[in-house]
Amino acid sequence: MQKLDKKTLIGIRDQLASYAWEDAEIAELVDPKLGIITGFQELLEQLECLRKIDLGSTPPAGDIPAK
Amino acid sequence: MNPPLAFASISELSRRLRAGDVSATQLIDVYAERIERYADISKAFISLDLEAARRKADMVDNSPGYNPDNNTGNQLSLKGIPYACKDLFDVAGMVTTGGSRVLQDTIAKHDADTIQAMNQAGAICLGKNNLHEFAYGATGENALYGTAPNPYDHSRLAGGSSSGSAAALGFGLCAATLGTDTGGSVRAPAALCGLVGFKPTFGRISTAGVLPYSWTLDHVGTLTRSAADAAILFKALLPAARDVTNVDLQGQVIGIPREFFFARCDSEILDSIDAFMVFLRSAGAELKPISMPSMEHTRTVSLTVQMPEALSFHNRYLEQRGHLYSQDFRAGLALGQCLLAEQYIRAKRFIESYRREMDAIFADVDTILTPATPVIAPPIGAVEVSVDGHSEPAGNAITRYTSFFNMTGHPAITLPCGMHSAGLPISAQLIGKHYADEQLLALASRIEAAYDFTLPLPELN
Structure with missing residues (x-):
């Protein structure tokens, strides 16, 4: 997986249905300086690890099942 | 030795109210004086409605048959008990800010289900507590309303996101508080401030009328001075809850x-x-x-659920009021935008x-x-x-x-x-x-x- 760059996120903003985030906010996702909850690159790397784990046929969680 | 009135448990306050040692009005006065005295330090409240609280206390004191709203099986277990709620809960007639500039003009028309339940139990709402903006963060820091400090050391955090709810109890400004807990936002500040924090099974206590952060992770919870008080509050919030009093540690x-x-x-x-x-x-x-x-x-799993859900809710405000959000929350929402379905x-x-x-x-x-x-x-x-x-x-x-x-x-x-x-x-x-x-x-x-x-x-x- 290649490192995320600002151009990709600007493409998401401009070409997919998205709120018009400012360039500075897009830059923050690529190179966090504000103390955002987590760096996006770091999150993507962890998501890539999750993607490789086989969950079989486990469905998405719904509400807590009834008693 | 009994603790001072401002730090007494709900059961102790109820006993003293019933015995006539103190009136509901006097109780409001005790907390109101402390709220004013510690306002600059505690940063616990965003808004107060002490007039409404005094009116209700007067009814409790002077109407022997006082029975608010209707009787839904709630046994007035909190009659005359002053409490506060995180400023995500709708209280009819009060602004629900979410701790943010974004919603400073949104006056709630109705009570949240939980506020209604507290009313029906006879509790008296003093006001709305400070928090991390829209519950986005566990430090409780809030640039707009100030950061609620830890009652034991004012240079340290109360914790969040229900920071003001913990500080309000820790500074002796009310008898109990309601908060929300999406990753520990009730339990963690309670723990850091020497209080009891409880979150129920997901879905058992209604979140209707509470500003959401992440629908599938949000829980309404309680902050109290004791576990016994938490049980009283749970029963008030969920009158259908079972009465379980006899749990033995032996064999647990x-x-x-x-x-x-x-x-x-x-x-x-x-x-x-x-x-x-x-x-x-x-x-x-x-x-x-x-x-x-x-x-x-x-943590990755939780965040991957939280941020798209938060964005999905806040999308309604972003176009018109996006500039009023704090920078870090906007960055979090932007992250939610870039995650894949x-x-x-x-x-x-x-x-x-x-x-x-x-x-x-x-x-x-x-x-x-x-x-x-x-x-x-x-x-x-x-x-x-x-x-x-x-x-x-x-x-x-x-x-x-x-x-x-x-x-x-x-x-x-x-x-x-x-x-x-x-x-x-x-x-x-x-x-x-x-x-x-x-x-x-x-x-x-x-x-x-x-x-x-x-x-x-x-x-x-």
Whole structure:
């Protein structure tokens, strides 16, 4: 997986249905300086690890099942 | 010796109200004076409605047949008890700010379901508590309304996101508070401030009328001075809850998950939990080592659910009021925009697998015990905290042991179990089976009655 760059996120903003985030906010996702909850690159790397784990046929969680 | 009135438990206040030792109006006056006295320090409240509180107190004092709204089986268990709620809860006629500039003009037309239940139980709302903007963060820092400090050390955090709810109790400004808990936002600040924090089984207490942060992880919870008070509040919020009072520690099987929940933890916190376990064993409980699901990716899973859900709600305000959000929350929402649908669904599937693994664990144990937090309250402004040479963001550390149970939906309670040499509270966390909220509260009440957890009151002056 290649490192995320600002151009990709600007493409998401401009070409997919998205709120018009400012360039500075897009830059923050690529190179966090504000103390955002987590760096996006770091999150993507962890998501890539999750993607490789086989969950079989486990469905998405719904509400807590009834008693 | 009884604590001062402002620090008395709900049951003690109810007893004194019934005996006529104090009137509901006098109680409001006690808290109102303290709210004003500590306003600059505590930063606990965003808004107050003391006039409405006094009107209601007058009705409690002067109308023997006082029975607010209607009778839904609620036994006026909180008659005349002053409380406050996090400023995410709608209280009719008051602004619900969410701790943000974005919603400073939105006056609620109706009470949240939980506020309605508190009214029906006879409780009196004093006002709305400060919080981390829209509950986005565990440090409770708020640039607009100030950061609520820890009552035991004003240079340290109360914790969040229900920071003002913890500070309001810690400074003796009301008898109980309502908060919300998406990753530990009730339990963690309660733990850091020497209070009891409880979140029920997901879905058991209504979140209608409460500003959401992440619908599938949000829980309404309570902050109180004791587990017994938490049980009273739970019954008021859910009148259909079962009456469970007789829980014996003898024979309780308590799971101890050493691998993650006791790792990278302050040594004095571990010592206090060890002492707690010695007590539990001496009282007849069986402590059983358990292996929890792998925790390696749990924070990623939680975040991958939180941010798209938060964005989906806040999208309605972004176009018109986007510039009023704080920079860090906007950055978090932007992150939510860039996650893929498949990643969100995959995260939800991981949550389902966590629930299934927990169901298997709970087949062998009644309750699980962990420290509530791996650290004591961090200094205000601390970006990172360090334990055993390992640094992590302060907010992540505060909720490291709590957030998993928002995903699994199990009821959980934090209660004080010691004092750190730094003069700050240490707390334990007990987790129960789904829908065993009543048993968990009864167990915690039984423990606090049998084991001396009493902390010194904070020295506020």
